[in-house]
Amino acid sequence: MPKSDATRSYHHGNLAAVIRQAAWDIVGESGVRGLSLRECARRANVSHSAPAHHFGSMDNLLSEVAADGYERMIEIVSVVQSELADPMMGCGLGYVKFAKTYPHHFRLMLGSEGANRTLPRLLKSSEAALQLLRQTIRTGWVEQNGVEPDPALLELRTLLGWSAAHGYALLAIDRRPNEMDATPPEAVFKPLARFLLIP
Known part of the structure; x- marks a missing residue:
C-alpha cells in the first residue's frame, strides 16, 4: 500500500490495512520503540480503540x-x-x-x-x-x-x-x-x- 494511503479516508474493509501502513511508517521513522497503538490511531484518523480492536495487541x-x-x-x-x-x-x-x-x-x-x-x-x-x-x-x-x-x-x-x-x-x-x-x-x-x- 502506498505510504499516502495511511492518511486518506478509508472504505469499509481496509481499515486494518490503513492501520498497518501507519505502523509501518512509524517503525521506519523511529523504530519499534516509537510505535504505539494510540499513535497508529492518530495517523490513521480513527478512534484510539480501533488498532486494538483489529489486532488485539x-x-x-x-x-x-x-x-x-x-x-x-x-x-x-x-x-x-x-x-x-x-x-x-x-x-x-x-x-x-x-x-x-x-x-x-x-x-x-x-x-x-x-x-x-x-x-x-x-x-x-x-x-x-x-x-x-x-x-x-x-x-x-x-x-x-x-x-x-x-x-x-x-x-x-x-x-x-x-x-x-x-x-x-x-x-x-x-x-x-x-x-x-x-x-x-x-x-x-x-x-x-x-x-x-x-x-
Whole structure:
C-alpha cells in the first residue's frame, strides 16, 4: 500500500490495512520503540480503540508489520534477481538492499522485539522469503550439477547462504556510513555463491 494511503479516508474493509501502513511508517521513522497503538490511531484518523480492536495487541500489530516486511523483502529480492545474470547473487544483494532501505523493519523481522512469532501470516511470509533462497539454490544446483541436491544438504546450504547475507546486512546497517564501502557485498558473496553449488 502506498505510504499516502495511511492518511486518506478509508472504505469499509481496509481499515486494518490503513492501520498497518501507519505502523509501518512509524517503525521506519523511529523504530519499534516509537510505535504505539494510540499513535497508529492518530495517523490513521480513527478512534484510539480501533488498532486494538483489529489486532488485539501491540505484539500482533508488530507481527503484521513484520509480515509486511517479508513480503516487501521478497519483492525487492525478486527485482534484483531479475536485473542480474546470477539469481543467487541477486538473493544476497536484494537481502542487503532491503536491510539498508528498511533497517528498523529488518531488525523487527529478524530480531526478538515484541512480535508474536506464531501469527500465521508472519509464519507464511517468513517461510516464503526463505523458500525463495532455497529454490534459487536448488535451481542453480540442478543447472550446474545435473541432479537434484540432497534435501539435507540443500537445507544446510540455504542456511549458510542466509547466514552470510544476514551477517553482512547487519554490518551494513550497524556500522558507520560508508564503512563497508571497501568490502562491497558483491565481493563478499561471489566466492560463497560458487561454494553453495559445489557437491
